[in-house]
Amino acid sequence: MTDNIRIDHRIISGIISSGAKVLDLGCGAGDLLFLLVGEKNAKVQGIELNEQSIYKCVEKGLSVFHSDVDSGLPEYPDKSFDFVILNQSLQETHRVEFVLNEALRVGKKVIVGVPNFAHYRSRSQLFFRGRAPVTPSLPYGWHNSPNLHFLSITDFADYCKAHGINVEQTFFTAGNNTVKFWPNMLATAGIFVISR
Amino acid sequence: MTVKSVGTVETQFYEYAQHPHELKLECGKKLGPVTLAYETYGTLNKERSNAVLVLHALSMDAHAAGFHKGDKNPGWWDALIGPGKALDTGKYFVICSNVIGGCKGSTGPSSINPKTGKPYGLEFPIITISDMVLAQKHLVDHLGIKKLLCVVGGSMGGMQVLEWVRSYPDCVRSAIPIATALKHSPQQIGFDEVGRQAVMADPAWNKGDYYGKETPERGLAIARMIGHITYMSDKSMEQKFSRRLVEKNYSFSFETDFEVEGYLRYRSDSFVKRFDANSYLYITKAMDYFDLSGGKLIPSGKMIDVRFLVIAFKSDWLYPSYQSQEIVRYLKIYGLDATYCEINSTYGHDAFLLEINEEAHLIKHFLDKTYLGYDVARKHD
Numbered sequence: 001m002t003d004n005i006r007i008d009h010r011i012i013s014g015i016i017s018s019g020a021k022v023l024d025l026g027c028g029a030g031d032l033l034f035l036l037v038g039e040k041n042a043k044v045q046g047i048e049l050n051e052q053s054i055y056k057c058v059e060k061g062l063s064v065f066h067s068d069v070d071s072g073l074p075e076y077p078d079k080s081f082d083f084v085i086l087n088q089s090l091q092e093t094h095r096v097e098f099v100l101n102e103a104l105r106v107g108k109k110v111i112v113g114v115p116n117f118a119h120y121r122s123r124s125q126l127f128f129r130g131r132a133p134v135t136p137s138l139p140y141g142w143h144n145s146p147n148l149h150f151l152s153i154t155d156f157a158d159y160c161k162a163h164g165i166n167v168e169q170t171f172f173t174a175g176n177n178t179v180k181f182w183p184n185m186l187a188t189a190g191i192f193v194i195s196r
Numbered sequence: 197m198t199v200k201s202v203g204t205v206e207t208q209f210y211e212y213a214q215h216p217h218e219l220k221l222e223c224g225k226k227l228g229p230v231t232l233a234y235e236t237y238g239t240l241n242k243e244r245s246n247a248v249l250v251l252h253a254l255s256m257d258a259h260a261a262g263f264h265k266g267d268k269n270p271g272w273w274d275a276l277i278g279p280g281k282a283l284d285t286g287k288y289f290v291i292c293s294n295v296i297g298g299c300k301g302s303t304g305p306s307s308i309n310p311k312t313g314k315p316y317g318l319e320f321p322i323i324t325i326s327d328m329v330l331a332q333k334h335l336v337d338h339l340g341i342k343k344l345l346c347v348v349g350g351s352m353g354g355m356q357v358l359e360w361v362r363s364y365p366d367c368v369r370s371a372i373p374i375a376t377a378l379k380h381s382p383q384q385i386g387f388d389e390v391g392r393q394a395v396m397a398d399p400a401w402n403k404g405d406y407y408g409k410e411t412p413e414r415g416l417a418i419a420r421m422i423g424h425i426t427y428m429s430d431k432s433m434e435q436k437f438s439r440r441l442v443e444k445n446y447s448f449s450f451e452t453d454f455e456v457e458g459y460l461r462y463r464s465d466s467f468v469k470r471f472d473a474n475s476y477l478y479i480t481k482a483m484d485y486f487d488l489s490g491g492k493l494i495p496s497g498k499m500i501d502v503r504f505l506v507i508a509f510k511s512d513w514l515y516p517s518y519q520s521q522e523i524v525r526y527l528k529i530y531g532l533d534a535t536y537c538e539i540n541s542t543y544g545h546d547a548f549l550l551e552i553n554e555e556a557h558l559i560k561h562f563l564d565k566t567y568l569g570y571d572v573a574r575k576h577d
Binding site for chain 1: 503505521524525526528529531533534535536537538539540554557558561562565
């Protein structure tokens with residue numbers, strides 16, 4: 001049912017055009033891809049590192065490649081996908097710049113969802129408590145976090161600007177709501193539609 | 197007998213390729229007449245669209261599931277084939293075909309050469325994986341199946357799966373190559389060659405002419421011992437044997453001290469009773485010749501529509517996962533639908549026979565979705 005769909009999945013499904021070819025890097029259990037097949041008749045495939053997630057994808061009938069994304073996408077020709085998705089996975093990769101360049105190479109458009117480490121709750125924990133933030137959107141302690149890179153919405157926008165990447169659309173969320181005002185302070189996550 | 201078994205089964209034999217319709221082999225020679233041993237489980241549906249072809253590894257046979265009359269042990273993939281299992285015989289018509297060159301009821305070096313009235317021995321032509329598949333294609337035609345729902349197999353069975361796709365892409369709807377490779381690496385060829393040299397170094401081998409006489413059991417047993425080591429992993433051997441002793445103390449002789457020695461001797465001694473040394477030479481050579489790398493799997497310009505599930509195992513060092521990944525990357529280049537999973541297992545190459553739960557889970561869901569149609573995620577949730 002529509003009600004149970006995560007807001008970031010809802011936003012991304014809104015971006016994807018009907019019948020599009022989609023590659024999801026770090027597709028997890030395949031919930032988003034499954035949604036895109038159902039709602040957009042998209043031709044989808046995923047790459048995922050977690051073995052248990054692979055089983056869940058196969059249960060859904062999805063085509064998935066058990067691999068990390070840090071080794072790149074040499075098997076995919078340039079612009080072979082309408083959309084490449086990196087939702088909440090870019091900050092977990094070792095080679096961010098390389099992965100992003102690969103995504104921009106094989107995808108006509110890339111949808112990047114990043115957590116916002118500059119959300120006011122994180123800021124206040126860092127500022128007032130003097131501790132690395134642990135929040136509902138960043139639930140991990142410093143010692144067990146899968147996140148290798150800590151960035152804000154403004155950081156990602158700056159990165160795109162500095163690297164000649166076009167930002168075509170942006171969406172910001174906090175919990176299950178969208179955020180329109182002062183996203184770098186009030187949003188817990190940002191979704192960027194970018195291209196090169 | 198458990199409820200989930202296909203029950204009592206019998207191996208069947210398809211005889212064909214009588215003169216002048218002999219099989220034309222890759223080496224240029226002809227082979228005929230040909231007998232191919234096979235078993236079937238389940239029922240072929242009216243549309244003939246539910247046939248799954250199971251292909252076996254080096255030393256196995258057509259007896260993949262159920263029990264032969266009087267046998268205590270079921271076929272080699274019984275955990276996967278049967279009512280309600282991954283290859284559900286309530287839904288699918290499962291065929292397991294033996295290979296030519298073998299010694300399990302199909303024509304091989306121990307069969308009678310019609311020209312001489314004696315066993316072929318080294319007169320038997322060199323066969324390849326492609327020849328094995330050619331022989332199987334005749335069987336599938338004979339069974340009246342135009343398109344197989346799936347071709348599945350591990351190790352050398354996986355090579356046959358890939359060869360089926362290369363030779364008859366229009367006859368295969370989906371393919372599941374497991375713990376296999378596009379080509380044998382020098383390491384794999386090396387191990388095979390050591391096995392062959394062990395057989396040929398046995399004086400009883402007598403240039404392949406030993407039928408009705410003393411057989412090269414020692415040579416074949418050594419070949420099998422090496423094989424067994426390569427099928428396990430360092431960790432699985434540690435878990436299975438560690439340094440445990442057969443007796444309390446060292447014998448200070450060359451008797452069997454360690455359990456691992458006893459195991460290798462016991463397993464190889466039982467192997468030589470059920471396998472022909474010449475077949476071992478022919479089949480390992482066929483595997484070494486196998487090479488579908490460099491664009492040979494999918495002929496250029498050919499549009500093929502085959503769904504793939506490629507499975508590897510983490511501790512398999514004989515067919516390391518990078519070889520399976522190579523298959524997948526290659527399929528992706530051609531835009532084919534391919535799923536890849538590296539199952540976490542400590543069993544080594546043997547995992548495709550032992551790590552059943554995960555393997556069965558993947559195969560079951562992949563096959564179900566394939567059977568129901570390609571756009572499954574949408575239609576069949």
